[in-house]
Amino acid sequence: MHAFQQARITRDKRFDGVFFVAVKSTGIFCRPVCPAVLPKEQNVTYYRLAEQAMGDGFRPCLRCRPDSAPGSCAWKGVDTTVERALSLLNAFPDLSLQQIAEKLGISDRYLRGLFQQHLGLSPKRYQLYQQLLFAKQLLHQTSLSIEQVAQAAGFQSARRLQDNVRQHLQLTPRQIRGKQEYTRPLELKLSFRPPYNWPQVRDFLALRAVPQMEWVEQDSYARTFRLDGRQGWFHARFDETNDCFVVKLEMQPLDNLKSVTDQIRRILDLDADMPVIGTALTNSGIAQPLLVPGLRLPGVWAPFEAGCRAILGQQVSVKAAIGLLTRLTDICGQPVDRGRLFPLPEAIADADLSSLGMPSSRRETLRRFAHYCLQHREHDPDALLNIKGIGPWTVSYIKLRGYSQPDIWLDSDLVIKKQIANYALQPDQAAPWRSYLTLQLWSM
Numbered sequence: 001m002h003a004f005q006q007a008r009i010t011r012d013k014r015f016d017g018v019f020f021v022a023v024k025s026t027g028i029f030c031r032p033v034c035p036a037v038l039p040k041e042q043n044v045t046y047y048r049l050a051e052q053a054m055g056d057g058f059r060p061c062l063r064c065r066p067d068s069a070p071g072s073c074a075w076k077g078v079d080t081t082v083e084r085a086l087s088l089l090n091a092f093p094d095l096s097l098q099q100i101a102e103k104l105g106i107s108d109r110y111l112r113g114l115f116q117q118h119l120g121l122s123p124k125r126y127q128l129y130q131q132l133l134f135a136k137q138l139l140h141q142t143s144l145s146i147e148q149v150a151q152a153a154g155f156q157s158a159r160r161l162q163d164n165v166r167q168h169l170q171l172t173p174r175q176i177r178g179k180q181e182y183t184r185p186l187e188l189k190l191s192f193r194p195p196y197n198w199p200q201v202r203d204f205l206a207l208r209a210v211p212q213m214e215w216v217e218q219d220s221y222a223r224t225f226r227l228d229g230r231q232g233w234f235h236a237r238f239d240e241t242n243d244c245f246v247v248k249l250e251m252q253p254l255d256n257l258k259s260v261t262d263q264i265r266r267i268l269d270l271d272a273d274m275p276v277i278g279t280a281l282t283n284s285g286i287a288q289p290l291l292v293p294g295l296r297l298p299g300v301w302a303p304f305e306a307g308c309r310a311i312l313g314q315q316v317s318v319k320a321a322i323g324l325l326t327r328l329t330d331i332c333g334q335p336v337d338r339g340r341l342f343p344l345p346e347a348i349a350d351a352d353l354s355s356l357g358m359p360s361s362r363r364e365t366l367r368r369f370a371h372y373c374l375q376h377r378e379h380d381p382d383a384l385l386n387i388k389g390i391g392p393w394t395v396s397y398i399k400l401r402g403y404s405q406p407d408i409w410l411d412s413d414l415v416i417k418k419q420i421a422n423y424a425l426q427p428d429q430a431a432p433w434r435s436y437l438t439l440q441l442w443s444m
Helices: 002-010 050-055 080-091 097-104 108-119 123-141 146-153 158-169 198-207 257-268 274-283 303-312 318-332 345-349 360-375 381-386 392-402 414-422 434-443
Strands: 020-023 028-030 044-047 186-191 214-217 220-227 230-239 244-251
Touching: 020 050, 028 050, 044 050, 050 123, 080 097, 080 108, 080 123, 097 108, 097 123, 108 123, 123 146, 123 158, 123 186, 123 257, 146 158, 146 257, 186 257, 198 214, 198 220, 198 318, 220 257, 230 257, 244 257, 274 434, 303 318, 303 360, 303 392, 318 345, 345 360, 381 392, 414 434
Parallel strands: none
Antiparallel strands: 020 028, 020 044, 186 244, 214 220, 220 230, 230 244
16 A cells, blocks of 8 residues: 555556545545645545445546546456456446356356455446446547447446436536537547557567558557457557557447457557566566566457467468468458458358468368357367367467467467577566566567
8 A cells, every 4th residue: 555655646657547546525536647736645545446436436537537547457356256257347248247157157146245345346336337437438538429428338328328427427428528529530548557668569560460451650550350240440559648549440330349449458458567567577587688668468359360370370480470361361351441351260161271372281270260269159268279280389379469368478489499598587487477478588
């Protein structure tokens, strides 16, 4: 708690989104970087989550806007079941509590108890507060109509959104937003905690970009995407001055917008806690001068795409792999106004892949992978080891970039093996951040 006190007093940007400050005298909660006059310590309560502050009756500050803070690990200090439940609530807002509990192999009563114990909130209340914070962000940053905001945030109607905003934020949507007219494409600001090494992310993505599907420029990354049957495109511009990415986005309808912005946050790794990760990398034995400051883990839009990238990248250079991936996208990808979409499993499973310049055994592995994903829409990535031609390296790559799991150690990778020989490393000391150790060694 002392660290929170010092971070609040100094307005340390590295703690933005890590915790929130509620002021008892005003009933408002803020980000630690809020420019308002600092309240006295005895009038302050600290919360890990904005949702927890809302649960205790505090309303979000209109000046620093907690809804726009960088994300944080909501599950810090909770058990694995709660972590997985939070991930499912965020990724699948339409799932009922009973469906989430079934996926976790527990009863919904037990799940409610875990939430109350660790977060002081019910799962339903936590999800509602997330929807409200996202709606507030859209009201501040966009000129979408109230009806469109309600749709994008997961409310059934504008009336339901208005009722919940009044009840829980003590405001109306029109009090929150300005008087803009809706313009396309939609524009949002997605914040991060500095440092953020954009040149490292940019160069990593540029080397692996697929023409007509991805575009990497000096200060931006753009790509087409598909999510739950919806098609879209986004362009993310790095804004170092304001510690954010300015994202332009096109997608219709908007009813799954939060899942899309969560995906963009994941593939740009906007929620990493760099001071903690940097300490872990130092503990692994890498000298401080060699560390890449603000290192991030660039993701891939979907696990299926990551799997295709991994299979086509087996035993060939990155350049050769992207050449194959480009050809695959040309053959099987769907053309759209902005370029091409990455192929669906069914397109690859039934396609003639003979024109791909690769061994027939690898083509068949790709086909088997597509058939498996077609039959098992939701699966444990470790189950892919049962597919002929898919080994631990491929599965680890899918976890690393398709799921952005933070503790994947690719010690079987050829580049990593060479780097291990050059440095006296203790990789276990970097846990649970060994994915960043992998990226660090790839960058050296």
